[in-house]
Amino acid sequence: xxxxxxxxxxxxxxxxxxxxxxxxxxxxxxxxxxxxxxxxxxxxxxxxxxxxxxxxxxxxxxxxxxxxxxxxxxxxxxxxxxxxxxxxxxxxxxxxxxxxxxxxxxxxxxxxxxxxxxxxxxxxxxxxxxxxxxxxxxxxxxxxxxxxxxxxxxxxxxxxxxxxxxxxxxxxxxxxxxxxxxxxxxxxxxxxxxxxxxxxxxxxxxxxxxxxxxxxxxxxxxxxxxxxxx
Numbered sequence: 069x070x071x072x073x074x075x076x077x078x079x080x081x082x083x084x085x086x087x088x089x090x091x092x093x094x095x096x097x098x099x100x101x102x103x104x105x106x107x108x109x110x111x112x113x114x115x116x117x118x119x120x121x122x123x124x125x126x127x128x129x130x131x132x133x134x135x136x137x138x139x140x141x142x143x144x145x146x147x148x149x150x151x152x153x154x155x156x157x158x159x160x161x162x163x164x165x166x167x168x169x170x171x172x173x174x175x176x177x178x179x180x181x182x183x184x185x186x187x188x189x190x191x192x193x194x195x196x197x198x199x200x201x202x203x204x205x206x207x208x209x210x211x212x213x214x215x216x217x218x219x220x221x222x223x224x225x226x227x228x229x230x231x232x233x234x235x236x237x238x239x240x241x242x243x244x245x246x247x248x249x250x251x252x253x254x255x256x257x258x259x260x261x262x263x264x265x266x267x268x269x270x271x272x273x274x275x276x277x278x279x280x281x282x283x284x285x286x287x288x289x290x291x292x293x294x295x296x297x298x
Contacts, residue, residue, distance in 0.1 A: 074264055078271045081258050089254030090275075096171055096250070097237045103176035104236070105229065108183025113213065115188055126184070133181035139242055145174040146246055167246050179236050186228045190221030227291040234283050238276065251275070 114126035133141070150162035157163075165173070194217050202212035222229075241252040249257070252272055259268035 074267050077262060077264050077267050081268070085251060085254050088249050089251035092249060093237070093240050093251045096175060096240050096243070097233065099172045100175035100179055100236060101233045103172070104179035104183045107176060107180035109187050109218070111180060111184035112187035112191060115184070116191060130181045130184055133178050138178055138239055139245065141178050142171070142174050142242060142245060146170045167248050171243050171246070171248065175236065175240065179232070182232055183229065186225050186232060187221060190225035191217055193224055194220050227287050230283070230287045230290070234280055238280065
């Protein structure tokens with residue numbers, strides 16, 4: 069089976085794969101991570117709020133996203149949500165934002181559910197004594213969270229946030245269902261064009277392994293430098 073393994077095809081295709089496919093994959097990962105952390109932090113603060121209805125809303129959202137396969141969420145936002153948006157504004161034309169931004173929105177909202185649980189644990193790891201001290205100094209809730217609690221929580225959560233980002237990086241390969249040219253999609257195009265499936269998919273798997281392995285080792289080293297929730 070591997071007697072005709074074409075290494076030259078991999079060598080010739082690598083520039084295109086990294087320029088077109090990996091650029092998309094890394095851009096989507098970066099944008100979804102930033103958006104997911106921001107929205108996830110907001111969800112975490114809602115769940116810890118003294119207003120119970122806010123906590124219930126956030127908990128319902130997190131449970132929904134964590135209970136539905138990511139593939140279905142991708143389909144929701146690409147095929148269904150444009151029609152819901154058009155219905156809300158009374159338009160007969162679906163509101164399309166394009167495949168790229170649909171993916172950014174999908175992964176941001178989906179990953180925020182997981183980031184929020186990490187952030188909630190990080191916030192709860194901070195001693196309540198610091199909360200009381202902040203109130204005693206005259207800080208309001210938002211000042212205390214922004215200046216005292218969240219900076220410490222982020223520091224504790226950096227390794228876990230990076231680990232979740234690695235998972236997100238792997239999950240972005242699902243965008244192939246929308247015929248998008250991410251790293252897997254670019255390799256699939258070449259594989260189908262040249263009829264060389266094995267070479268392309270072996271190469272893609274190797275690249276994912278190297279990136280994720282190196283990132284995991286860096287996260288492990290980082291864990292030795294920062295405080296981790298136990």
